[in-house]
Amino acid sequence: MKxxxxxxxxxxxxxxxxxxGWVGAHGAISALIGGLAYILPNLLFVLRLSLAGRRADVMxxxxxxxxxxxxxxxxxxxxxxxxxxxxxxxxxxLFAAVKANLFAFLLKN
Numbered sequence: 001m002k003x004x005x006x007x008x009x010x011x012x013x014x015x016x017x018x019x020x021g022w023v024g025a026h027g028a029i030s031a032l033i034g035g036l037a038y039i040l041p042n043l044l045f046v047l048r049l050s051l052a053g054r055r056a057d058v059m060x061x062x063x064x065x066x067x068x069x070x071x072x073x074x075x076x077x078x079x080x081x082x083x084x085x086x087x088x089x090x091x092x093x094l095f096a097a098v099k100a101n102l103f104a105f106l107l108k109n
């Protein structure tokens with residue numbers, strides 16, 4: 001699971017670099033905000049499951065997923081109030097973080 005977090009982070013950095021070339025620094029920061037809005041709650045979820053170990057049950061998993069959704073929405077809501085984001089870059093950064101899991105099969109154990 002920790003490798004997936006690293007993969008998500010790496011892909012978001014690549015997307016932010018592309019956004020920087022396309023829109024400028026504003027787009028790069030917006031793409032990072034979008035990616036981090038998904039990565040940070042996912043990181044906390046992975047840490048929570050790691051701490052639970054074998055005691056993690058289905059309810060722990062579903063509660064963690066609900067937390068991830070709420071935290072992602074919350075981070076995006078706060079970020080848009082604090083920083084005037086470029087919405088397309090935010091959504092592309094968020095999409096990159098969400099879909100990075102599809103590339104996880106490329107990682108070897």
